[in-house]
Amino acid sequence: MLLGFTLVSLLLIGGLSYYLLIYPRQKVKKIISQLFPKQWQQYLQQNVTFYQQLPAPIKQRLHELILLFIHQKKYYGCAGLEITEEIKVTIAAQACLLVVGRPDNWYDKLQSILVYPGSFQLHGENTNDIHSAPPAIRLGESWQNGRIILSWHDVKFGGLYPDDGHNVTFHEFAHQLDTADGYADGLPQLAINQSYRVWTQVFAQEFHRLQAAAQNGNSSVMDYYGATNPAEFFAVATETYFEKPHAMAAEQPELFEQLKAFYKLDPREWLH
Numbered sequence: 001m002l003l004g005f006t007l008v009s010l011l012l013i014g015g016l017s018y019y020l021l022i023y024p025r026q027k028v029k030k031i032i033s034q035l036f037p038k039q040w041q042q043y044l045q046q047n048v049t050f051y052q053q054l055p056a057p058i059k060q061r062l063h064e065l066i067l068l069f070i071h072q073k074k075y076y077g078c079a080g081l082e083i084t085e086e087i088k089v090t091i092a093a094q095a096c097l098l099v100v101g102r103p104d105n106w107y108d109k110l111q112s113i114l115v116y117p118g119s120f121q122l123h124g125e126n127t128n129d130i131h132s133a134p135p136a137i138r139l140g141e142s143w144q145n146g147r148i149i150l151s152w153h154d155v156k157f158g159g160l161y162p163d164d165g166h167n168v169t170f171h172e173f174a175h176q177l178d179t180a181d182g183y184a185d186g187l188p189q190l191a192i193n194q195s196y197r198v199w200t201q202v203f204a205q206e207f208h209r210l211q212a213a214a215q216n217g218n219s220s221v222m223d224y225y226g227a228t229n230p231a232e233f234f235a236v237a238t239e240t241y242f243e244k245p246h247a248m249a250a251e252q253p254e255l256f257e258q259l260k261a262f263y264k265l266d267p268r269e270w271l272h
Contacts, residue, residue, distance in 0.1 A: 032064040040089045047090045048159040053270040065096035074112040081117045094169035101264030111146035118153040140168040142175035174238035186230030206255045207233045221247045
């Protein structure tokens, strides 16, 4: 099982890993072998509720990915916000949870994370965004030119309340996974042995079902925002999968199984 491997072992399997293409093996090994700072653990215990519930092997691999993420990605404060280690670690932990089961699927096109103190507005910019909240006030955006924008207030809120079905960090980083192949279409690069035909069939079926629920006011475990388009459906489905796994498994079992195969994780193991 993957849980039995360290990240180094995973990197050595299949020499085409993104990590080894960009970083020499010894440099990667040096980064992830660093002692995970106790202060960083305190930030996670304070700001990321799911962190305390993770099984030990997943937590250890999450530490490795956080170290790599912070080493590779650039953070920029906006509207007067000063970037701190707390901000870096809190964002990195939530972003890395999505890929902790399959570290070969890294955020290789992502270069920078722009962080506002709270919700934000962008005036007259050609953002080239693949996601935005309502036009006036935004909580997060994911751009295809290597940038993500986040509201720090909402990042913290998402980390503190892991079971309400809403997490802006999960949402925006799911968009990054979706567009790894160059398209924002709700069809990311699937895991080995995962069928694109089955994925497309299941996602189309559940997307149309959510659209019908939104139009008719029927209840759904997923937020209606997922009915906007296939890209938003995948992002909202990811939020739901990690925050309401039991409800999703009961209401949308086929969709749940596709996401489980993709993320190679089952959040029901730590969300009881």
